[in-house]
Amino acid sequence: MTQNSSRKRPSILIIGTGFGGLGMAITLKQAGFTNLTMLEKAHRVGGTWRDNTYPGAACDVQSHFYSYSFEPRHDWSRKFGLQPEILGYMDHCLEKYQLGEHIRCNAEVKEASFDERNNQWIVTLTSGEQLTASVLITATGQLNQPAWPKLEGLDRFQGKLFHSARWDHDYDLAGKHVAVIGTGASAIQFVPEIAPKVKQLDLFQRSAAWVLPKPDRPFTAWEQAAFRKVPAWDRLYRYLIYWKNESRALAFTRFSGLLGIYANQAKCEAGRWVTDPAKLKHIIPDYKIGCKRILISNDWYPAINRPNVNLITDPIDHIEEYGVVTRGGQHHPVDAIICGTGFRASDFLSPIRITGRSGKTLNEAWQNGAAAFKGITVSGFPNLFMLYGPNTNLAHNSILYMLESQFRYVLGCVETLEKYPGSAMDVRQDRQDRFGRVVQQRLKDTVWNSGCSSWYLDANGRNTINWPGFSFTYRFAxxxxxxxxxxxxxxxTTAL
Structure with a gap:
């Protein structure tokens, strides 16, 4: 079978058209599998980079490594890509690999159930339409469902209210009194952008974040030319980025004491820019650096230091029609509330209902926490393959490297199914359990388990998000x- 010949079996459905879905489709097409359909709930591709259009949206992984290894881009404008540029790169991949013919937009999946009689997945859209396929691949990501704060009265607020992942560009913030709830990765980027425009910004902080300088700058014309004309240099540059980032895994997973160097750097940066002693006191975290996501920014501390930015650490009690009330009883009148409260990262595949063998749902299988064999397959759910599944996130390197490892593995599964037409492959429960035990055991001694509350942990306090080691060990696995x-x-039939 040549690479370019058409391989019609098995039929494949991919849910999602972010980096995971697009890359998986490209990998399958290059291997000759053309009987595939991609389902996208929105009007266009892009995933998190389509949804997060807030001012200042950018990546915290270097541009050359936040792109597919098989499709390098040489003309990145900066060391760290901005949202429009990253989305443009995804559009380029869509066009170059002719994926448009495989994509159905405005096709949101409501549920998917496995038909044991025919070894087929039956996928139901919110419109009521049903589709069938032998293989179901989910590429919904971990950052697609905004997490709204659970605050009494939020629904009664009479001003403007929106989430940073659903930014309202029609609302003019100029001259407004604005409340921002949350000081995580999104707020770190958009607060410095809006602070000079608003009359006053009340920043409600539940816990401080460790923020390091961002080694970012524009690329010069000659640097872009060198990347384009000398492919070996482009590859070497990418290689150097990988190993620089990868070395940080040692600090997160084995030698957390090394992170103290970064903590001191963050404190120095804060002290350099923030002159208000009260603010300075509250923006230095009280938990071990690395326990939560470490953020990078060059303009966060200067924004905090602005006189029109009010840092509020008294917890929010409730929301009133025209303001925010803290537990201390203070009322903060505001025109608008922006929720920079992140995503429901541990709610994998939510809100899609997935039903496997014997009518068992994925929620039932995961009642004690999400788990998957190599983060990809779940026992009882044959021919279902997840991209960016449980315990495949990285805190030190590019998720695209992990995704490309998964592309190859899922392709291997599809090629296996091609050899046995009509068959279904279901990971053995004992293999999945053994893999899960090893992962959780290795996570025990990491910095993410040092006592803080973070989005890495599910409702049971179990880390279902991060991979506990080097990314190259995952690729090997x-x-x-x-x-x-x-x-x-x-x-x-019963299992063979």
């Missing part, structure tokens, strides 16, 4: 498909 890890079955 997913280098090939071992069929001994799976049960195989034919339609209406």
């Amino acid at each position: 997913t280098r090939r498909v071992d069929t001994a890890d799976y049960h195989f079955s034919q339609p209406s």
Whole structure:
């Protein structure tokens, strides 16, 4: 079978058209699998980079490494890509690899159930339409469902209210009294952008973030030319970025004491820019650096120091029609509230209802916490493959590297299914459990388990998000498909 010949079986459905969905489709097409359809709930592709259009939206991974290894871009404008540029790169990939013919936009998935009689996935859209396929691949990501703060009275607020991931560009913030709830990764980027425009900004902080300088700058014309004309230099630059980032895994997973160097750097930066002693006291976290996501910014501390920015650490009690009331009883009148409260990262695949063998739902399988074999397959859900699933996030390097590891593994599974038409592969429960035990055991001694509350932890306090080691060890673990890890079955038959 040549690479370019058409391989019609098995039929494939991919949910989502962010970096995961697009890259998976490209990988399958390059291998000759053309019987694939991509389902996108929105009007266009882009995933989190389509949704997050707030002022200052940018990536905290270097541009050359926040792109597919098989599709390098040489003309990035900056060391760290901005949202419009990243979205443009995704559009380029869409066009170059002719994925448009496979995409259905405005096709939101409501539920998916496995038909054991025919070894097919039946996918139901919110419109009521049903689609079937032999293979179902989810590429919904971990940052697609905004997390709204659970605050009494939020629904009664009479001013302007929106989430940073659903930014209202029609609302003019100039001269307004604005409340921002949250000081996480999104707020770090948009607060410095809006602070000079608003009359006053009340910044409600639940816990401070460790913020380091961002080693960002524009690329010069000659640097872009060198990347374009000398492919070896482009590859070497990407290689150097990878190993520079990868070295940080040692601090997160084994030698957390090394992170103290970064903590001192963050404190020095804060002291350099923030002259108000009260503000300075509250923007230095009281938890170990690295326990929550470390953020990078060059303009966060200067924004905090602005006289029209009011840092409020007294917890919010409730929201009134025209303001925010803290537990101390103070009323803060505001014209608008912007929620920079992140995403429901541990609610994998939410709100899609996934039903596997014997009518068991994924929520039931995950009642004690999300878990998947190599973060990709779940026992009881044959021919279902997840991209960016449980415990595949990185705190030190690019998620695209992890995704490309998953692309290769899922391709191997599809090629295995091609050899046995009509069959279903279901990961063995004992293999999944063993993998999960190893992951959780390795997570125990990481900095993410040092006592803080973060989005890495689910409602049970279990880290279902991060990979507990080097990204190259994950690539090694997913280098090939071992069929001994799976049960195989034919339609209406028991496992082979």
